[in-house]
Amino acid sequence: MLSFQLHYQLQFGDAIYISGDSDYFGNWSPLQAKRMKWNQGHLWTIDIPIHYFQYKYFVSSFNDPNSEEWEFGPNRLMRTTEPSCNHQLNLEKGIVDVWNHRKVMFQCYNPQQYPMFISGSSLDLGQNAKRVSMKQKQDISYKKILANVIEDKVVHYQFHVKTKKHYSSSILTLHLDSTISQNQNLDFSYKNYILAFCTGMEKIKRSIYQLDNHICYGYVPRDQNDFNLLRDANLHTIIEFSNQAEQAAHSIKFGEFNYFTLNFRSNMKGTYISNLSPLIQLLITKYHVNVKSNQQVIYICNNSLSHLRKYLQAYKSLSISK
Structure with a gap:
C-alpha cells in the first residue's frame, strides 16, 4: 500500500482528487478518480494499493467531480517493484508531493x-x-x-x-x-x-559552457557536428572573437544561424578590458532573448578558451561591480 500526501489549501466545498492511467483510476476518467482525505493543516492524504502507474492531481467539487482543474506539468510517475513499498522508498511519511x-x-x-x-x-x-x-x-x-x-x-x-x-x-x-x-x-x-x-562526459573539448543567463561560450564551430551541437542547445547567434588583426569584422546568415565575427584586437586597443563590458552588453542587448521563454542566448567563441575565459571573467567582474 502506498500513502500519498499533498498540502494544498482549497475553498470550502472543493477537494483534491488523484487520477491515473490504470484500471484502478478508470484510466484517467475523472468520474473514477479517487478523492483524497482532508486533514488539519490542509493536508490531503490517500492510500493506493497499486505501485506502477502514472498519475496526476486535480481540484473539483467534493461531492461531484464534473469540472476539473488539473495541476500543471507532465504526468507524475510511480515505479516500484513491490506492492508494499513505503519502506522500499525510504519514506516514513509516505509519498509527499507538491502541487505544480x-x-x-x-x-x-x-x-x-x-x-x-x-x-x-x-x-x-x-x-x-x-x-x-x-x-x-x-x-x-x-x-x-x-x-x-x-x-x-x-x-x-x-x-x-x-x-x-x-x-x-x-x-x-x-x-x-x-x-x-x-x-x-x-x-x-x-x-x-x-x-x-x-551517459558520460563525451566530446569534452567541443563542449559548450554557460557563463550566465545571457552568455554561452566555447570553441569556434568547425564542422556540421559542432553546429548540430549548437542547434540542440538552441544557440543560433554565434559571435566569434577573432585574434587576427588582418581579419575584418563581418556578419553572415546561413540557415538558422547568425554568425558574427569581431576583430578582438581592433576593438580592444589600449584599454581593452574597460571596453569589454560595454561591448558584450551591446551584443546581449541586440541578440539576447529571454531564456525562460526557451529562446536563444548568444554564443561567444574563440579557439583559445584560456583567453576567452580571461576576458569573460573580467566582464563578469566589471558587471558585478557596477
Whole structure:
C-alpha cells in the first residue's frame, strides 16, 4: 500500500482528487478518480494499493467531480517493484508531493568517482550563477531537486567534473511541460522521480559552457557536428572573437544561424578590458532573448578558451561591480 500526501489549501466545498492511467483510476476518467482525505493543516492524504502507474492531481467539487482543474506539468510517475513499498522508498511519511512541482533526479555516469557538480536554470541548480555539488552512489553521480513546472517549463543544465582540470558537458535540456505526458515512459523514471540521465562526459573539448543567463561560450564551430551541437542547445547567434588583426569584422546568415565575427584586437586597443563590458552588453542587448521563454542566448567563441575565459571573467567582474 502506498500513502500519498499533498498540502494544498482549497475553498470550502472543493477537494483534491488523484487520477491515473490504470484500471484502478478508470484510466484517467475523472468520474473514477479517487478523492483524497482532508486533514488539519490542509493536508490531503490517500492510500493506493497499486505501485506502477502514472498519475496526476486535480481540484473539483467534493461531492461531484464534473469540472476539473488539473495541476500543471507532465504526468507524475510511480515505479516500484513491490506492492508494499513505503519502506522500499525510504519514506516514513509516505509519498509527499507538491502541487505544480515535480521531483527530478539528474544522474551522470561517473565510474571514476570524480567530484561532480551540476549547474542549471532552475533555483535548485543555482540559476546558472553557481555550481551545485552532486552525491555519488556506486558509478553514478546524482542530484535531486523539486522543480516548479510553471517557472521551469524548460530546464537547461550542465554537468561539471573536477579532476586535475575542470571539464563541463554540453548544455542539456529537460522539458517539464504537459506536452511530454503522452510520450512519457516509466523507463525514464526512478521510483517517483523524473530521471535526466547523462551517459558520460563525451566530446569534452567541443563542449559548450554557460557563463550566465545571457552568455554561452566555447570553441569556434568547425564542422556540421559542432553546429548540430549548437542547434540542440538552441544557440543560433554565434559571435566569434577573432585574434587576427588582418581579419575584418563581418556578419553572415546561413540557415538558422547568425554568425558574427569581431576583430578582438581592433576593438580592444589600449584599454581593452574597460571596453569589454560595454561591448558584450551591446551584443546581449541586440541578440539576447529571454531564456525562460526557451529562446536563444548568444554564443561567444574563440579557439583559445584560456583567453576567452580571461576576458569573460573580467566582464563578469566589471558587471558585478557596477
